[in-house]
Amino acid sequence: MRVTFYSLKSIISGELMIIEFNGTSMDLIPTKIVAVARNYRAHAQEMESPVPEKPTIFLKPPSSLVGDKSIVVLPKVSQRVDHEVELAVIMKTRCKNVSAEQAYQHIMGYTICIDVTARDIQAEAKKKGLSWTISKGFDTFAPTGPKIVSQDSIDPHNADIWLKINRNYKQQGNTRNMIFSVGELISYISEIMTLEPMDIIATGTPEGVGPLKDKDVIEAGIQGIGVLTVTAHQE
Numbered sequence: 001m002r003v004t005f006y007s008l009k010s011i012i013s014g015e016l017m018i019i020e021f022n023g024t025s026m027d028l029i030p031t032k033i034v035a036v037a038r039n040y041r042a043h044a045q046e047m048e049s050p051v052p053e054k055p056t057i058f059l060k061p062p063s064s065l066v067g068d069k070s071i072v073v074l075p076k077v078s079q080r081v082d083h084e085v086e087l088a089v090i091m092k093t094r095c096k097n098v099s100a101e102q103a104y105q106h107i108m109g110y111t112i113c114i115d116v117t118a119r120d121i122q123a124e125a126k127k128k129g130l131s132w133t134i135s136k137g138f139d140t141f142a143p144t145g146p147k148i149v150s151q152d153s154i155d156p157h158n159a160d161i162w163l164k165i166n167r168n169y170k171q172q173g174n175t176r177n178m179i180f181s182v183g184e185l186i187s188y189i190s191e192i193m194t195l196e197p198m199d200i201i202a203t204g205t206p207e208g209v210g211p212l213k214d215k216d217v218i219e220a221g222i223q224g225i226g227v228l229t230v231t232a233h234q235e
């Protein structure tokens, strides 16, 4: 059985994103992708950023979603596009102002998301105090998949997480090193915005982020979920 992911872009263009979910078939249309910055100390350190006292969040548009075995386009306006492998939460039910404890009742399951980032554009945005959207929001910058697993298939706070480029490890971490737990993130985000069914939360990346180049084969894995594979394509 398959789950079908439709991004807003795919609805317009007729493209489909296919993802498996526990033997169930469904169309998944997130209203938003909420991403968390600096949720691992070692990554905050490698970015020379302070460890945050509360979650730092930003949005990626649904039009950045692509599925397993798809292409990540490296835009010609950037000279450096980085990979960031992240545990992604898929929401099941609408929630607002939930506690960290209540948050888990609202989760459908977990998958893998690569928070692709135009690092040079982000650095410029940081310097000028501008929004990160210009570096995080390009089409294809949120590969997601290969399947959603239910909450009992994974310990979201003790899962190995890794990313390889052309079969060489670039990122190797464990979600136990997240600063804010999944429940804490959902609680915090839901104070600001209503989370809707099928919304995606990318929970931050461990250390080891680095650049992609044309034709790189990127494999992103999380223990208990599987492996998401995409290929980079220079625009």
Ligand code: MG
Binding pocket: 035, 036, 037, 084, 086, 115, 204, 205
């Ligand atoms: Mg990230």
